[in-house]
Structures are given as structure tokens and as C-alpha cells.
Amino acid sequence: MTSRHTAPMVLVTRSGKATHMPGIDLNSDxxxxxxxxxxxxxxxxxxxxxxxxxxCGGHAGDPDTxxxxxxxxAARGVSVGAHPGYADPMGFGRRVIPMEPAAIANMVAAQTGALIGVAALAGVRVGYVKPHGALANLAADRRDVAEAIVAAVAAQPGRLAVLAISGTELEQAARAAGIPVFSEIFADRAYLPTGRLVPRSRPDAMIHDPExxxxxxxxxxxxxxMPVVGGPPIALTAHSVCIHGDSPEAVAMARLLRDRLTAQGITLAPFIGG
Structure with missing residues (x-):
């Protein structure tokens, strides 16, 4: 099955200029x-x-789930991506597990392949890979980890894309390898002046108020x-906006974001086409 990668219809560039067209993607874990x-x-x-x-079975999930x-x-026409992470259910994939890059590539390939296999059984296409939690944060700064993830993605059938935290090594590694890459910002996470997310160990890491x-x-x-904690706003690129599905206010936040975006004439559309 071939896939079609379509850029979103709203792209915010690193120059600080926003190109407004009819839509943007909302994603959730x-x-x-x-x-x-x-x-x-x-x-x-x-x-x-x-x-x-x-x-896909690392930080969470099992074949039935x-x-x-x-x-x-599929019933709602929502695009699907694999969300591999450290095989650490007790830590929910939010702790770095020391691993060589080759082992990280194997882990990402195994988990992504597991989801692709279940998706084939369900008649659903997997279009992209987004690393989870501590793995995504490590790949933001370490090129060897980013390249390991990209290698695992490139080896999968169907030319999968990468959904990467905006402004990271993972973006650059995917681009260098010729893999379709889309940039993500977070609606419910605070940012540091470096462009990285405020660590979850801090009380100001999450934005809980939907408004x-x-x-x-x-x-x-x-x-x-993007406003940051402890500094002036920084320029980021956005193809997709994430709302974490495990937070108590996730549904209320997603609903309000939809309402506020559509009120501005912005349509919600996946960054991966069918």
C-alpha cells in the first residue's frame, strides 16, 4: 500500500512568519x-x-488495545502513527533506559512492526512514527539516537514519515536521510528557552487550563x-499540535482547541493523507 504525505495547511516558519491556510493537524498519544x-x-x-x-507495546499497549x-x-477517519518508546511500563516510558543506538533501532523497529502487523489485520494503514516520552526527548538532542530511530523508520514498508518535536536533531536526521518529516508543537506542555520541553519533574511542566x-x-x-519559561519567545515550526491523551483535562482541552481554531477559520486536517 502506498502512502501519500501531505503538508498541513497551516505552516508556522522559523522566520516567525505564519502562513495561514485552511487547516492544521491535532494529534494525541x-x-x-x-x-x-x-x-x-x-x-x-x-x-x-x-x-x-x-x-505499540513498549511504554504501554498490547495487541488487543x-x-x-x-x-x-478508522471509524472516525483519523490518521494513525506508531508511538514507540522505552520498554518501561512501570515508568510509562518517561525514564531513559541506557541503550546503544543499535538497540534503540531494534526496539523502534520491533514496536513499529508490531503495530503495522495489527493494523494490517484491522485493514488500517500506519502512516508515520512519533517517538514517545524519554526516547523522544533524548532524540531531540542526540544525533546518534535520532539516526537510530530514523534507520528503524526507513526500514519499514510503505515509506513512513517521522513526526518530530520541532527544532530537534530528530527533524534534522530524518531530513538528511530523505524521510518525510513533520514538526510538532505541544498545546499542553511548557517550553524552555532552548526549545525543549520543561521536564515533567517540575510543577510548571504542564499547562492544565484549556483556555x-x-x-x-x-x-x-x-x-x-512560542512563549517559554524564563526567556523571550522562540521561533518554532508547526505541522501538528499535540494534546496528551493521558492528562485529566485532555478531552476538554482538545474540544476547546477545535472550537477556537475553527472559529478563526482554521480547519483541522491530518498531516498524512490517505
Missing amino acids: LGEGYGPWAMGADAAMLDLVTSANVA MRATLALA AAADRLLTFLDSGM
Whole structure:
């Protein structure tokens, strides 16, 4: 099955200029339950987002949860990507597990392949890979880790894309390898002046107020500049906006973001076409 990669219709450039066209993508990390234990309100989130990053058995997820999440996404026309992370369910993939780059490539390939296999059974196409948690944060700064992830993605069938945190080594590594790459910003996470996310160990890491998150996002889309903690705003590129599905306010935030964006004439559209 061939895939078609389509840039979103709103692109905020590093020059600080925002090109406004009819739409942008909203994504969420979903399928993060395990067995009988559910995490987040996946069905409700899938009514609101346009792309779903599905856990594939590392930090969370199992074959039955994958299949159920894929079915929910397919029924709503939501694009699907693999969300591999450290095989650390107790830490929810938010702790760095020391691994050589080759082992990281193997891990990402195995988890992505698992989701692709379940998706084939469900008749769903996986279009991209977005690393999870600590793995994504490490790949933001370490080129060897970023290249390991890119190698794993490049080896998969169907020419998958990479969804990367904006302004990171993972973006650059994917681009250098000729892999389609799209840039992500976070609606519910605070930023440091370096462009990295405020660590979750800090009380100011998360934005819990949906109105505050929506105000910040619209300001960013107008200016191309992201407010940060402890410094002036910084320029980032945005193809997709993430709302974490495991936070208590996720559904309310996603609903408000949809409402506020559409009120501005911005249509929500996935960055990966079918």
C-alpha cells in the first residue's frame, strides 16, 4: 500500500512568519492502556483529533488495545502513527533506559512492526512514527539516537514519515536521510528557552487550563513565536499540535482547541493523507 504525505495547511516558519491556510493537524498519544487497565478517554479524544499516535507495546499497549484503538480511529477517519518508546511500563516510558543506538533501532523497529502487523489485520494503514516520552526527548538532542530511530523508520514498508518535536536533531536526521518529516508543537506542555520541553519533574511542566493552552496556541499561530519559561519567545515550526491523551483535562482541552481554531477559520486536517 502506498502512502501519500501531505503538508498541513497551516505552516508556522522559523522566520516567525505564519502562513495561514485552511487547516492544521491535532494529534494525541492514545492506546496507552494495558490489558484490562484503560488510560485516558480514547474514544472521546478520537472524536476530536485528526491523528492518533498509538502505543505499540513498549511504554504501554498490547495487541488487543492496539486493535481496539485502530478500529476506533478508522471509524472516525483519523490518521494513525506508531508511538514507540522505552520498554518501561512501570515508568510509562518517561525514564531513559541506557541503550546503544543499535538497540534503540531494534526496539523502534520491533514496536513499529508490531503495530503495522495489527493494523494490517484491522485493514488500517500506519502512516508515520512519533517517538514517545524519554526516547523522544533524548532524540531531540542526540544525533546518534535520532539516526537510530530514523534507520528503524526507513526500514519499514510503505515509506513512513517521522513526526518530530520541532527544532530537534530528530527533524534534522530524518531530513538528511530523505524521510518525510513533520514538526510538532505541544498545546499542553511548557517550553524552555532552548526549545525543549520543561521536564515533567517540575510543577510548571504542564499547562492544565484549556483556555490558557488555546490562547497560547492561537498567539503562536499568529506570530510563529512560542512563549517559554524564563526567556523571550522562540521561533518554532508547526505541522501538528499535540494534546496528551493521558492528562485529566485532555478531552476538554482538545474540544476547546477545535472550537477556537475553527472559529478563526482554521480547519483541522491530518498531516498524512490517505
